[in-house]
Amino acid sequence: MKTKFAVLVAPLVAAFSAGAYAESLQVLTSIKPIQMIAHEIMLGTQEPDVLLKSNASPHDYALKPSDVKKVSDADLVIWYGKDLEPFLSGVLENKSDAVELGQIPGLALREFSHDGHDHDHHGHDHGSHDPHFWLGYEPTTQVAKFIADKLSEVDAQHAELYQANYANFIATYQAKHEQIKAQLAPLKQQGYYVFHDAYGYFEQDYQLNHLGHFTVTPDRKPGAKTLIKIRNELRSENAKCVFSEPQFTPAVVESVMRGSNANLGVLDPVASSVTVSDGSYFVFIDQIANSFAECLSK
DSSP: OOOOOOOOOHHHHHOOTSSSSSSSOOESSSHHHHHHHHHHHHHOOOOOOSSSSSTTOOSSSSOOHHHHHHHHHEEEEEEEETOOOOGGGHHHOEEEEEEEGHHHHHHHBOOOOOOOOSETTTTEEEOOOOOGGGGSSSHHHHHHHHHHHHHHHHSSGHHHHHHHHHHHHHHHHHHHHHHHHHHHHGGOOOEEEESSSOOOOHHHHTOOOEEEEEETTTTTTTOOHHHHHHHHHHTTTTEEEEEEBTOOOOHHHHHHHHTTEEEEEEOTOTTTTTOSTTTTHHHHHHHHHHHHHHHHHO
């Protein structure tokens, strides 16, 4: 879908094609969802790079020497923070040209609920706020604005373009947000379980009936009490769906579902199957919405 704004901005983007400026800004993002947002803001300039490949999880990643070199060579590193990417804390400690999105003033982060679990597991503190901001409408638009402003500051010759791209991003997302609201409205009462606690922003935006999760973070195995509770909920048919993830396909999900009528769906919180290109962030959000819709409407 092309907005009128997109049509107006297109000539401006074309004027600043990748070869139209002498100095290239090397932007490195930690994970693909952040890369996709940065890509939309940087249309017509450089392509932001990404540290983690599609099949890697930020929860348990270990830096390679080539990663350290990438970080060192980058003009600007964009990451969420140690609660999501603890592996980057040390290497970014003395890098002045790195921005930590989790520290954006006023960022609309969701507090984790404390329903019987602690977020400090096995020495890994996962923080008190949900770092999966890219699945929420408000925090994503705030991050997009922050990235546009930061790029305008460090690359002033393209400031007008960054701001135009940001405005186009917002206009597109507003329309997408309304479309998903209408798509998921009939399914608000359908209960479900997710593999890990990553979808709170999306569930909050669209008022979905999230019954619980197997684990807070993928690097922690679900406890016996949790599994018994989920199994009982499934057998009593309170839950319509159980969602696994492509990066984690634990046998425990299938085991818990055995003997129930619940549907099995797949949610991909890090867009592992989406190719980064123009509009890819919205392809990703569509994919999440369609996964919910498909499983919950069966």
